[in-house]
Amino acid sequence: MFCYIKNMLIGILKEIHPGETRCAFLPSSVDRLVKKGAQIAVEAGLGATIGVSDEEYKKAGASIDARTHILKNADIILRLRKPPLEEIAQLKKGCIHISFLDPFHEKSLVEELAKKYISALSMEMIPRTTRAQKMDALSSQANLAGYVMVILAAQRLPKIFPLLMTPAGTIQPARVFVIGAGVAGLQAIATAKRLGARVEAFDTRPVVKEQVQSLGAKFVEIDLGETGQTAGGYAKALTPEQLEKQRQGMAKVCAQSDVVITTAQLFGRKAPVVLTKDMVAQMKSGSIIVDMAVESGGNVEGSKVNEEITTANGVRIIGLANLPGLVAVHASQMYSANLHNLLEEYWDQDSKTFKLNTDDEIIKGALITHGGQIVNEQLKK
Ligand code: NAD
Numbered sequence: 417m418f419c420y421i422k423n424m425l426i427g428i429l430k431e432i433h434p435g436e437t438r439c440a441f442l443p444s445s446v447d448r449l450v451k452k453g454a455q456i457a458v459e460a461g462l463g464a465t466i467g468v469s470d471e472e473y474k475k476a477g478a479s480i481d482a483r484t485h486i487l488k489n490a491d492i493i494l495r496l497r498k499p500p501l502e503e504i505a506q507l508k509k510g511c512i513h514i515s516f517l518d519p520f521h522e523k524s525l526v527e528e529l530a531k532k533y534i535s536a537l538s539m540e541m542i543p544r545t546t547r548a549q550k551m552d553a554l555s556s557q558a559n560l561a562g563y564v565m566v567i568l569a570a571q572r573l574p575k576i577f578p579l580l581m582t583p584a585g586t587i588q589p590a591r592v593f594v595i596g597a598g599v600a601g602l603q604a605i606a607t608a609k610r611l612g613a614r615v616e617a618f619d620t621r622p623v624v625k626e627q628v629q630s631l632g633a634k635f636v637e638i639d640l641g642e643t644g645q646t647a648g649g650y651a652k653a654l655t656p657e658q659l660e661k662q663r664q665g666m667a668k669v670c671a672q673s674d675v676v677i678t679t680a681q682l683f684g685r686k687a688p689v690v691l692t693k694d695m696v697a698q699m700k701s702g703s704i705i706v707d708m709a710v711e712s713g714g715n716v717e718g719s720k721v722n723e724e725i726t727t728a729n730g731v732r733i734i735g736l737a738n739l740p741g742l743v744a745v746h747a748s749q750m751y752s753a754n755l756h757n758l759l760e761e762y763w764d765q766d767s768k769t770f771k772l773n774t775d776d777e778i779i780k781g782a783l784i785t786h787g788g789q790i791v792n793e794q795l796k797k
Contacts, residue, residue, distance in 0.1 A: 424769045427490025430459045437465045437744035440496040443476035445756040450477030453768030457481040482585040504528045520684040530785040543781040550757040555599045556750035559740035562603025569675040578612025589614045593673040596680035597624045603635045621645045638665030650683040671698040677709045678715035686713035693717045701730030710735035
């Protein structure tokens with residue numbers, strides 16, 4: 417089934433979450449869509465956090481408007497973070513809303529979107545398929561987070577990463593252990609390798625071993641029995657016994673490492689605790705842990721959102737949220753490209769509108785609410 421909206425206005429809102437530095441849409445993306453006949457309104461100051469002026473958006477063909485005007489009049493709203501609950505009432509009934517939504521944890525928000533007949537597309541629900549890669553914002557942001565984690569650790573480690581042979585002696589390369597080698601973990605491995613570290617990695621999905629090795633890192637072998645992955649390519653949750661076995665298998669590697677980076681996630685669920693207090697207590701003083709899962713429950717016992725903690729044995733645990741926000745220019749560039757790729761994929765050149773094809777696999781995967789109902793199968797399950 418197709419949904420067309422005549423003379424469609426696309427509105428882009430400024431991020432209002434405290435500390436958010438990214439911006440959802442860049443002038444280059446505005447330019448692309450305006451050339452296809454789109455009418456675009458951006459909120460005044462949209463690109464201020466990354467040094468992009470309203471003038472640049474105007475030159476690309478957008479109008480500059482107040483937030484209230486965009487909320488009330490836009491047929492498609494684009495933004496990065498989920499909308500605040502109180503803004504749903506201000507949206508135009510039946511509009512299309514595209515952003516991250518965190519739908520598994522935002523029951524009332526999803527219900528409110530349905531009540532207002534909003535067609536809400538959730539960027540984290542875009543299927544991880546080859547055709548959808550160019551719209552995959554989870555990957556684009558995780559990729560940058562992987563890089564940032566290694567840079568944060570390198571800045572704080574009182575050692576250098578590479579092997580150095582000098583007349584004053586030889587410095588051994590830093591040892592980096594990456595736990596969870598999905599998109600972020602693989603980028604962390606690649607970045608640490610580029611800086612000259614000796615890198616080891618572990619993941620519960622057996623297919624990852626080859627990818628880790630192809631980056632020049634060593635895959636830590638731990639026999640957990642049957643693990644596998646879901647049809648969507650995500651890791652399956654381990655049993656408590658398997659998780660305990662994993663921790664035992666990793667404890668020695670952690671104790672020998674200068675940097676431990678954790679990225680283990682279970683889609684739509686709380687992240688597994690892969691590093692316990694006991695394991696941290698066995699690590700060397702001065703070592704650094706970066707817990708990327710800190711916002712989804714934490715991979716490391718004792719890590720805290722937006723805090724850097726030093727343990728009694730001198731290990732620093734970094735729990736910074738929004739790691740892509742630390743490289744906001746590139747994070748915005750990639751998110752903006754994910755959005756314009758999504759709009760272009762379903763753009764109807766004859767009517768010059770975005771065609772919400774609810775039979776399409778990608779739309780079906782990402783559409784949460786539509787026609788006054790919660791329609792997403794995964795969410796309903
Ligand atoms: P994710 O963020 O859900 O999880 C990160 C990693 O943690 C995963 O590799 C997962 O296996 C691992 N993990 C889970 N529990 C663990 C544990 N107890 N110990 C160690 N590691 C654990 O994953 P992601 O980075 O978003 O990637 C998810 C999947 O999607 C991967 O298979 C990835 O290759 C795939 N993917 C496919 C495409 C595509 O084909 N278009 C694009 C992006 C990602």
